[in-house]
Amino acid sequence: MKKALLYQKVKNKFVKCTACKQFCLIGDGNTGICGVRQNISGDLYLLVYGKAVAANIDPIEKKPLFHFLPGTKVFSIGTIGCNFGCSFCQNWDISQAAKEFKKKLSKEKRLKDLKLEVTRYGYDLPPEAIVSFCEEKKIPSIAYTYNEPAIFFEYTYDTAILASKAGIRNVYVSNGYASHDAIDKITPYLDAINIDLKSFSDDFYKKTCKARLQPVLDNIKYYHKKGVWVEVTTLVIPGENDSKKELTQIAEFILSVSPSIPWHVSSFSPAYKMKDKMTTSEKKIREAYKIGKEVGLKYVYGGNIWGEDLQSTYCPACNNTLIKRDWGFSKLQTLKRGVCDRCAGRIDGVWA
Numbered sequence: 001m002k003k004a005l006l007y008q009k010v011k012n013k014f015v016k017c018t019a020c021k022q023f024c025l026i027g028d029g030n031t032g033i034c035g036v037r038q039n040i041s042g043d044l045y046l047l048v049y050g051k052a053v054a055a056n057i058d059p060i061e062k063k064p065l066f067h068f069l070p071g072t073k074v075f076s077i078g079t080i081g082c083n084f085g086c087s088f089c090q091n092w093d094i095s096q097a098a099k100e101f102k103k104k105l106s107k108e109k110r111l112k113d114l115k116l117e118v119t120r121y122g123y124d125l126p127p128e129a130i131v132s133f134c135e136e137k138k139i140p141s142i143a144y145t146y147n148e149p150a151i152f153f154e155y156t157y158d159t160a161i162l163a164s165k166a167g168i169r170n171v172y173v174s175n176g177y178a179s180h181d182a183i184d185k186i187t188p189y190l191d192a193i194n195i196d197l198k199s200f201s202d203d204f205y206k207k208t209c210k211a212r213l214q215p216v217l218d219n220i221k222y223y224h225k226k227g228v229w230v231e232v233t234t235l236v237i238p239g240e241n242d243s244k245k246e247l248t249q250i251a252e253f254i255l256s257v258s259p260s261i262p263w264h265v266s267s268f269s270p271a272y273k274m275k276d277k278m279t280t281s282e283k284k285i286r287e288a289y290k291i292g293k294e295v296g297l298k299y300v301y302g303g304n305i306w307g308e309d310l311q312s313t314y315c316p317a318c319n320n321t322l323i324k325r326d327w328g329f330s331k332l333q334t335l336k337r338g339v340c341d342r343c344a345g346r347i348d349g350v351w352a
């Protein structure tokens, strides 16, 4: 547990959390929506500081980041808790855990025990241990992923500073709801981000994710403007966000920020409260891929699906195959220092 960096004191021992755009107003003893930031006697604390619930070495392509150090490993960590409540969450067992504890303890009128419950979950993994491990194993980047990094901001921030000093890069995998205060603080140490753009409908965000659309759109622009390498992912859910109109709106929005932002259109698998839905068909992913290309995005990828043609990187100028991939793994690289080996065209991304 650690005192939060991002909050303001309000009267009567209330605090306003400023880590994400939910901007929760939290009374003494209570937590915000995410369930892991608790007001204790008028100060805000991050309960999951140094408490990882998942830690793995992954290929960077799994985040997915396709234009960021391809073919390298990334050390991935996450905690419990989330500021969204997506009905289709693929990591719901960890993302929604803190809310479940909170619900149970509130019913039993034992909310004061939340700190105990939450800190029992996960294992000790302080920032120093993460960075030492990456140095020892020569892992070039750390991903704050599995759940939303903005809600465990202070843990990511301290780790990212240490990592940067050691020459290790930092990446977020995010729902795009961090506050501008959080973004301004982390960007000196943040090298790349993959942001979910889950839909282009505010109704979808409200009903299905318990959030709003506009803050996510604003943050995609903001991270890009601040010079962080941005890639965007849309999980295509049958009957929910997969109309031609909506996929075109998403692609056109990304294009308006930059045609160089890679767009990952990923196949959905039934999960959590959407177990009744079908898996997304390959046909639909191919349709979304085509929409992205026709709109004018330079890099579009199909995700959670087999298909080298959908996952490989091509030179936007001469169509030369630069990186072959399948199921997210880079198989062959002919890209040299971000330049096409056939036409010498520059390929957008972070390559070294």
Ligand code: SF4
Residues within 6 Å of the ligand: 017, 018, 019, 020, 021, 022, 023, 024, 031, 032, 033, 034, 035, 037, 082, 083, 150, 151
């Ligand atoms: S991180 Fe977001 S959801 Fe969590 S307490 Fe702060 S404002 Fe609320």
